[in-house]
Amino acid sequence: MTATETAEAYRVFGTVHTKGHSPAYERVGVAVADSAELLERLVALPPVKRQPNLLLAAVRYLDGPVDSGEAFVGWALAHWEQVRAVILAHATQTNEAGRCATLLPLLAALPQPLALIEVGASAGLCLYPDRYRYRYDDTPAFGAAESPVTAVCATTGPVPFPAPDRMPQVVSRAGVDLNPLDPADADDARWLESLVWPGQQTRLDRLRAALTVARTEPEPARIVRGDLNERIAELVAGAPKGATPVVFHTAVLCYLPPEARRAFTTAMRELPCRWISNEAPDVLPEIDARLPCPAPTDRGVNILALDGEPVAFTGPHGERLDWFAQAR
Numbered sequence: 001m002t003a004t005e006t007a008e009a010y011r012v013f014g015t016v017h018t019k020g021h022s023p024a025y026e027r028v029g030v031a032v033a034d035s036a037e038l039l040e041r042l043v044a045l046p047p048v049k050r051q052p053n054l055l056l057a058a059v060r061y062l063d064g065p066v067d068s069g070e071a072f073v074g075w076a077l078a079h080w081e082q083v084r085a086v087i088l089a090h091a092t093q094t095n096e097a098g099r100c101a102t103l104l105p106l107l108a109a110l111p112q113p114l115a116l117i118e119v120g121a122s123a124g125l126c127l128y129p130d131r132y133r134y135r136y137d138d139t140p141a142f143g144a145a146e147s148p149v150t151a152v153c154a155t156t157g158p159v160p161f162p163a164p165d166r167m168p169q170v171v172s173r174a175g176v177d178l179n180p181l182d183p184a185d186a187d188d189a190r191w192l193e194s195l196v197w198p199g200q201q202t203r204l205d206r207l208r209a210a211l212t213v214a215r216t217e218p219e220p221a222r223i224v225r226g227d228l229n230e231r232i233a234e235l236v237a238g239a240p241k242g243a244t245p246v247v248f249h250t251a252v253l254c255y256l257p258p259e260a261r262r263a264f265t266t267a268m269r270e271l272p273c274r275w276i277s278n279e280a281p282d283v284l285p286e287i288d289a290r291l292p293c294p295a296p297t298d299r300g301v302n303i304l305a306l307d308g309e310p311v312a313f314t315g316p317h318g319e320r321l322d323w324f325a326q327a328r
Ligand SMILES: C[S@@+](CC[C@H](N)C(=O)[O-])C[C@H]1O[C@@H](n2cnc3c(N)ncnc32)[C@H](O)[C@@H]1O
Pocket: 091, 092, 093, 094, 095, 096, 097, 099, 119, 120, 121, 122, 123, 126, 176, 177, 178, 179, 226, 227, 228, 229, 249, 250, 251, 252, 255, 256
Protein backbone atom coordinates (compact mmCIF):
# COMPACT_ATOMS: atom_id res chain seq x y z
CA MET A 1 0.00 0.00 0.00
CA THR A 2 1.45 3.35 -1.05
CA ALA A 3 0.94 6.61 0.87
CA THR A 4 -1.86 7.48 -1.57
CA GLU A 5 -3.60 4.12 -1.01
CA THR A 6 -3.17 4.42 2.75
CA ALA A 7 -4.64 7.94 2.66
CA GLU A 8 -7.60 6.59 0.68
CA ALA A 9 -8.15 3.79 3.23
CA TYR A 10 -8.29 6.38 6.05
CA ARG A 11 -10.57 8.65 4.02
CA VAL A 12 -13.00 5.79 3.32
CA PHE A 13 -12.83 4.83 7.01
CA GLY A 14 -13.76 8.40 7.99
CA THR A 15 -16.37 9.03 5.30
CA VAL A 16 -17.99 5.59 4.82
CA HIS A 17 -17.22 3.02 7.52
CA THR A 18 -17.59 5.23 10.59
CA LYS A 19 -20.15 7.60 9.03
CA GLY A 20 -23.12 7.91 11.35
CA HIS A 21 -21.47 5.55 13.86
CA SER A 22 -18.63 7.57 15.39
CA PRO A 23 -18.37 11.32 14.69
CA ALA A 24 -14.95 11.41 16.40
CA TYR A 25 -13.56 8.77 14.03
CA GLU A 26 -15.16 10.46 11.02
CA ARG A 27 -12.99 13.49 11.86
CA VAL A 28 -9.88 11.50 12.77
CA GLY A 29 -10.03 9.31 9.64
CA VAL A 30 -10.08 12.35 7.37
CA ALA A 31 -7.40 14.18 9.40
CA VAL A 32 -5.01 11.22 9.06
CA ALA A 33 -5.75 11.00 5.33
CA ASP A 34 -4.74 14.69 5.07
CA SER A 35 -1.53 14.40 7.12
CA ALA A 36 1.46 13.70 4.88
CA GLU A 37 3.67 13.43 7.96
CA LEU A 38 1.61 10.72 9.65
CA LEU A 39 1.08 8.84 6.37
CA GLU A 40 4.85 8.77 5.90
CA ARG A 41 5.21 7.03 9.26
CA LEU A 42 2.36 4.63 8.53
CA VAL A 43 3.78 3.46 5.20
CA ALA A 44 7.06 2.63 6.94
CA LEU A 45 5.10 -0.04 8.86
CA PRO A 46 4.35 -3.51 7.43
CA PRO A 47 1.17 -3.28 5.25
CA VAL A 48 -0.99 -5.21 7.73
CA LYS A 49 -0.11 -2.65 10.44
CA ARG A 50 -1.35 0.42 8.53
CA GLN A 51 -5.07 -0.11 9.08
CA PRO A 52 -7.18 2.69 10.58
CA ASN A 53 -8.63 0.54 13.37
CA LEU A 54 -5.14 -0.40 14.56
CA LEU A 55 -3.67 3.13 14.67
CA LEU A 56 -6.78 4.58 16.28
CA ALA A 57 -6.99 1.84 18.90
CA ALA A 58 -3.29 2.24 19.70
CA VAL A 59 -3.75 5.95 20.42
CA ARG A 60 -6.80 5.23 22.60
CA TYR A 61 -4.95 2.44 24.42
CA LEU A 62 -2.30 5.05 25.27
CA ASP A 63 -4.99 7.52 26.39
CA GLY A 64 -4.32 9.90 23.49
CA PRO A 65 -7.02 12.35 22.30
CA VAL A 66 -9.53 11.23 19.66
CA ASP A 67 -12.16 13.97 19.79
CA SER A 68 -10.45 16.30 17.33
CA GLY A 69 -8.65 15.26 14.15
CA GLU A 70 -5.98 17.91 14.61
CA ALA A 71 -5.29 16.94 18.22
CA PHE A 72 -5.16 13.26 17.25
CA VAL A 73 -2.60 13.79 14.49
CA GLY A 74 -0.46 16.11 16.65
CA TRP A 75 -0.47 13.66 19.57
CA ALA A 76 0.26 10.62 17.38
CA LEU A 77 3.25 12.39 15.78
CA ALA A 78 4.59 13.60 19.15
CA HIS A 79 4.28 10.09 20.67
CA TRP A 80 5.07 8.10 17.54
CA GLU A 81 7.57 5.66 19.09
CA GLN A 82 5.02 4.62 21.75
CA VAL A 83 2.21 4.42 19.19
CA ARG A 84 4.38 2.39 16.83
CA ALA A 85 5.32 -0.05 19.62
CA VAL A 86 1.65 -0.64 20.51
CA ILE A 87 0.77 -1.11 16.81
CA LEU A 88 3.57 -3.64 16.33
CA ALA A 89 2.66 -5.57 19.49
CA HIS A 90 -1.08 -5.80 18.72
CA ALA A 91 -3.48 -6.73 15.94
CA THR A 92 -7.01 -5.72 15.03
CA GLN A 93 -8.97 -8.16 17.17
CA THR A 94 -12.28 -6.37 17.59
CA ASN A 95 -14.59 -8.93 19.18
CA GLU A 96 -18.22 -8.02 18.70
CA ALA A 97 -20.85 -10.20 20.39
CA GLY A 98 -23.50 -8.14 18.53
CA ARG A 99 -22.58 -10.06 15.36
CA CYS A 100 -24.34 -13.08 16.90
CA ALA A 101 -27.65 -11.38 16.01
CA THR A 102 -26.84 -11.91 12.34
CA LEU A 103 -25.65 -15.50 12.84
CA LEU A 104 -28.58 -16.59 15.04
CA PRO A 105 -31.22 -17.25 12.32
CA LEU A 106 -28.81 -19.57 10.47
CA LEU A 107 -27.58 -21.28 13.64
CA ALA A 108 -31.12 -21.93 14.89
CA ALA A 109 -32.17 -23.42 11.52
CA LEU A 110 -29.40 -26.06 11.42
CA PRO A 111 -29.88 -29.60 12.78
CA GLN A 112 -29.35 -29.40 16.55
CA PRO A 113 -27.34 -29.71 18.71
CA LEU A 114 -24.39 -27.68 17.43
CA ALA A 115 -20.63 -27.96 17.85
CA LEU A 116 -19.50 -24.39 17.23
CA ILE A 117 -16.05 -23.80 15.75
CA GLU A 118 -15.02 -20.19 15.18
CA VAL A 119 -11.95 -19.33 13.12
CA GLY A 120 -10.44 -15.97 14.03
CA ALA A 121 -12.22 -16.07 17.38
CA SER A 122 -10.31 -13.28 19.20
CA ALA A 123 -11.58 -13.66 22.81
CA GLY A 124 -14.34 -16.04 21.65
CA LEU A 125 -17.28 -13.74 22.41
CA CYS A 126 -19.18 -14.89 19.29
CA LEU A 127 -19.03 -18.48 20.57
CA TYR A 128 -21.82 -17.82 23.11
CA PRO A 129 -24.86 -17.05 20.88
CA ASP A 130 -27.09 -19.13 23.16
CA ARG A 131 -26.01 -17.09 26.20
CA TYR A 132 -27.25 -13.74 24.85
CA ARG A 133 -30.59 -11.99 24.38
CA TYR A 134 -31.75 -10.59 21.03
CA ARG A 135 -34.04 -7.78 19.99
CA TYR A 136 -34.93 -7.57 16.30
CA ASP A 137 -36.68 -4.37 15.21
CA ASP A 138 -39.48 -3.55 17.66
CA THR A 139 -40.22 -7.11 18.75
CA PRO A 140 -39.75 -8.16 22.38
CA ALA A 141 -36.28 -9.37 23.30
CA PHE A 142 -35.80 -13.13 23.61
CA GLY A 143 -32.97 -15.55 24.33
CA ALA A 144 -31.08 -16.38 27.50
CA ALA A 145 -33.36 -14.91 30.16
CA GLU A 146 -30.79 -13.57 32.63
CA SER A 147 -28.15 -12.55 30.09
CA PRO A 148 -26.44 -9.16 30.60
CA VAL A 149 -25.95 -8.99 26.79
CA THR A 150 -28.69 -7.89 24.42
CA ALA A 151 -27.83 -7.73 20.72
CA VAL A 152 -30.08 -5.25 18.92
CA CYS A 153 -30.58 -5.63 15.18
CA ALA A 154 -32.69 -3.83 12.55
CA THR A 155 -33.89 -6.06 9.72
CA THR A 156 -35.40 -6.06 6.25
CA GLY A 157 -36.55 -8.95 4.09
CA PRO A 158 -37.82 -12.43 5.02
CA VAL A 159 -35.47 -13.14 7.92
CA PRO A 160 -36.18 -16.68 9.22
CA PHE A 161 -36.34 -15.57 12.85
CA PRO A 162 -35.99 -18.45 15.29
CA ALA A 163 -38.98 -19.03 17.54
CA PRO A 164 -38.04 -17.61 20.96
CA ASP A 165 -38.12 -21.13 22.41
CA ARG A 166 -35.95 -22.60 19.62
CA MET A 167 -32.58 -21.13 20.49
CA PRO A 168 -29.53 -23.03 19.22
CA GLN A 169 -28.43 -25.86 21.51
CA VAL A 170 -24.68 -25.60 21.77
CA VAL A 171 -22.84 -28.66 23.08
CA SER A 172 -19.27 -27.51 22.39
CA ARG A 173 -17.44 -24.27 21.69
CA ALA A 174 -14.05 -24.31 20.02
CA GLY A 175 -11.99 -21.83 18.07
CA VAL A 176 -8.64 -20.88 16.65
CA ASP A 177 -6.87 -17.55 16.56
CA LEU A 178 -3.33 -16.38 15.77
CA ASN A 179 -3.46 -14.69 19.17
CA PRO A 180 -6.34 -15.82 21.39
CA LEU A 181 -7.33 -13.13 23.88
CA ASP A 182 -8.26 -14.06 27.44
CA PRO A 183 -11.58 -12.59 28.64
CA ALA A 184 -10.20 -12.67 32.20
CA ASP A 185 -7.00 -10.74 31.39
CA ALA A 186 -7.18 -7.01 32.23
CA ASP A 187 -4.76 -5.93 29.50
CA ASP A 188 -6.55 -7.99 26.83
CA ALA A 189 -9.83 -6.41 27.95
CA ARG A 190 -8.27 -2.93 27.73
CA TRP A 191 -7.12 -3.63 24.16
CA LEU A 192 -10.59 -4.90 23.20
CA GLU A 193 -12.14 -1.77 24.71
CA SER A 194 -9.69 0.44 22.79
CA LEU A 195 -10.93 -1.17 19.56
CA VAL A 196 -14.52 0.00 20.16
CA TRP A 197 -15.08 3.26 18.32
CA PRO A 198 -15.48 6.35 20.53
CA GLY A 199 -19.06 7.39 21.19
CA GLN A 200 -20.33 3.80 20.91
CA GLN A 201 -21.29 3.36 24.55
CA THR A 202 -23.78 0.58 23.76
CA ARG A 203 -21.04 -1.46 22.09
CA LEU A 204 -18.67 -0.80 24.99
CA ASP A 205 -21.31 -1.91 27.52
CA ARG A 206 -22.04 -5.00 25.42
CA LEU A 207 -18.34 -5.87 25.22
CA ARG A 208 -17.94 -5.62 28.98
CA ALA A 209 -21.07 -7.71 29.55
CA ALA A 210 -19.98 -10.34 27.01
CA LEU A 211 -16.56 -10.59 28.67
CA THR A 212 -18.39 -11.31 31.94
CA VAL A 213 -20.44 -14.04 30.23
CA ALA A 214 -17.25 -15.62 28.81
CA ARG A 215 -15.45 -15.36 32.17
CA THR A 216 -18.26 -16.99 34.10
CA GLU A 217 -19.24 -19.73 31.62
CA PRO A 218 -18.93 -23.11 33.39
CA GLU A 219 -17.44 -24.73 30.26
CA PRO A 220 -15.69 -21.88 28.47
CA ALA A 221 -14.76 -21.99 24.79
CA ARG A 222 -11.50 -23.75 23.99
CA ILE A 223 -9.55 -21.53 21.61
CA VAL A 224 -6.30 -22.88 20.21
CA ARG A 225 -3.46 -20.68 19.05
CA GLY A 226 -2.51 -20.94 15.39
CA ASP A 227 -3.34 -20.32 11.79
CA LEU A 228 -6.90 -21.19 10.85
CA ASN A 229 -5.86 -23.22 7.79
CA GLU A 230 -3.47 -25.30 9.87
CA ARG A 231 -5.87 -26.07 12.71
CA ILE A 232 -9.30 -26.32 11.09
CA ALA A 233 -9.27 -30.04 10.22
CA GLU A 234 -8.42 -31.09 13.79
CA LEU A 235 -11.10 -28.79 15.22
CA VAL A 236 -13.77 -30.27 12.95
CA ALA A 237 -12.56 -33.80 13.76
CA GLY A 238 -12.82 -32.96 17.48
CA ALA A 239 -16.54 -32.04 17.34
CA PRO A 240 -18.61 -34.32 19.58
CA LYS A 241 -20.40 -37.16 17.79
CA GLY A 242 -24.09 -36.51 17.20
CA ALA A 243 -23.64 -32.71 16.97
CA THR A 244 -23.57 -30.63 13.78
CA PRO A 245 -20.09 -29.11 13.40
CA VAL A 246 -20.55 -25.47 12.34
CA VAL A 247 -17.47 -23.54 11.27
CA PHE A 248 -18.06 -19.80 11.21
CA HIS A 249 -16.09 -16.59 10.86
CA THR A 250 -16.91 -12.91 10.92
CA ALA A 251 -14.49 -10.17 9.77
CA VAL A 252 -11.51 -12.54 9.61
CA LEU A 253 -10.62 -13.68 6.09
CA CYS A 254 -9.76 -10.13 5.00
CA TYR A 255 -6.54 -10.63 7.00
CA LEU A 256 -5.50 -13.60 4.84
CA PRO A 257 -3.80 -13.41 1.44
CA PRO A 258 -5.99 -14.61 -1.48
CA GLU A 259 -4.30 -18.03 -1.75
CA ALA A 260 -4.91 -18.71 1.97
CA ARG A 261 -8.57 -17.69 1.57
CA ARG A 262 -8.88 -20.15 -1.33
CA ALA A 263 -7.28 -22.92 0.76
CA PHE A 264 -9.81 -22.24 3.50
CA THR A 265 -12.86 -22.24 1.22
CA THR A 266 -11.64 -25.52 -0.31
CA ALA A 267 -11.41 -26.98 3.20
CA MET A 268 -14.96 -25.79 3.91
CA ARG A 269 -16.25 -27.71 0.89
CA GLU A 270 -14.28 -30.85 1.75
CA LEU A 271 -14.58 -31.13 5.54
CA PRO A 272 -17.69 -32.68 7.14
CA CYS A 273 -19.13 -29.43 8.53
CA ARG A 274 -21.58 -26.64 7.82
CA TRP A 275 -20.03 -23.26 7.02
CA ILE A 276 -21.25 -19.79 7.92
CA SER A 277 -19.25 -16.86 6.58
CA ASN A 278 -19.79 -13.17 7.32
CA GLU A 279 -17.17 -11.19 5.46
CA ALA A 280 -16.84 -7.92 3.56
CA PRO A 281 -17.44 -7.73 -0.19
CA ASP A 282 -14.38 -8.67 -2.29
CA VAL A 283 -13.05 -11.03 0.40
CA LEU A 284 -14.70 -14.17 -1.04
CA PRO A 285 -15.22 -13.52 -4.78
CA GLU A 286 -17.05 -16.82 -5.35
CA ILE A 287 -19.70 -15.74 -2.84
CA ASP A 288 -19.86 -12.21 -4.30
CA ALA A 289 -20.52 -13.78 -7.70
CA ARG A 290 -23.70 -15.39 -6.33
CA LEU A 291 -25.13 -12.16 -4.86
CA PRO A 292 -28.63 -11.30 -6.11
CA CYS A 293 -27.69 -7.58 -6.21
CA PRO A 294 -24.49 -5.54 -5.85
CA ALA A 295 -23.29 -4.83 -2.30
CA PRO A 296 -23.98 -1.24 -1.16
CA THR A 297 -20.95 1.05 -1.32
CA ASP A 298 -22.31 3.97 0.74
CA ARG A 299 -21.98 2.07 4.05
CA GLY A 300 -19.92 -0.80 5.42
CA VAL A 301 -21.54 -4.21 4.97
CA ASN A 302 -20.64 -7.85 5.31
CA ILE A 303 -22.11 -10.70 3.28
CA LEU A 304 -23.66 -13.51 5.30
CA ALA A 305 -23.56 -16.91 3.58
CA LEU A 306 -24.40 -20.51 4.46
CA ASP A 307 -22.28 -23.17 2.75
CA GLY A 308 -21.14 -20.60 0.19
CA GLU A 309 -24.66 -19.37 -0.66
CA PRO A 310 -25.23 -15.68 0.21
CA VAL A 311 -28.36 -15.04 2.29
CA ALA A 312 -28.08 -11.44 3.55
CA PHE A 313 -26.10 -8.23 3.89
CA THR A 314 -25.23 -7.52 7.52
CA GLY A 315 -24.10 -4.45 9.44
CA PRO A 316 -20.40 -4.69 10.31
CA HIS A 317 -21.12 -4.91 14.03
CA GLY A 318 -24.35 -6.93 13.74
CA GLU A 319 -26.62 -3.89 13.85
CA ARG A 320 -28.39 -4.72 10.55
CA LEU A 321 -29.64 -7.82 8.77
CA ASP A 322 -30.97 -7.35 5.22
CA TRP A 323 -32.16 -10.78 4.11
CA PHE A 324 -32.42 -11.49 0.40
CA ALA A 325 -35.93 -12.27 -0.91
CA GLN A 326 -34.41 -15.14 -2.91
CA ALA A 327 -32.76 -16.74 0.14
CA ARG A 328 -35.69 -18.38 1.89
C1 LIG B 1 -11.49 -8.43 13.54
S1 LIG B 1 -11.19 -9.82 14.57
C2 LIG B 1 -12.79 -10.60 14.53
C3 LIG B 1 -13.05 -11.42 15.77
C4 LIG B 1 -14.40 -12.15 15.80
N1 LIG B 1 -14.50 -13.04 14.67
C5 LIG B 1 -15.55 -11.18 15.79
O1 LIG B 1 -16.20 -11.04 14.75
O2 LIG B 1 -15.86 -10.57 16.80
C6 LIG B 1 -10.21 -10.88 13.51
C7 LIG B 1 -9.53 -12.02 14.26
O3 LIG B 1 -8.97 -12.92 13.29
C8 LIG B 1 -7.74 -13.38 13.77
N2 LIG B 1 -6.95 -13.88 12.63
C9 LIG B 1 -6.49 -13.18 11.58
N3 LIG B 1 -5.83 -13.99 10.74
C10 LIG B 1 -5.88 -15.25 11.25
C11 LIG B 1 -5.38 -16.53 10.84
N4 LIG B 1 -4.67 -16.66 9.71
N5 LIG B 1 -5.62 -17.59 11.62
C12 LIG B 1 -6.32 -17.45 12.79
N6 LIG B 1 -6.82 -16.27 13.23
C13 LIG B 1 -6.60 -15.18 12.47
C14 LIG B 1 -7.14 -12.16 14.45
O4 LIG B 1 -6.12 -12.52 15.36
C15 LIG B 1 -8.37 -11.56 15.14
O5 LIG B 1 -8.52 -12.04 16.44
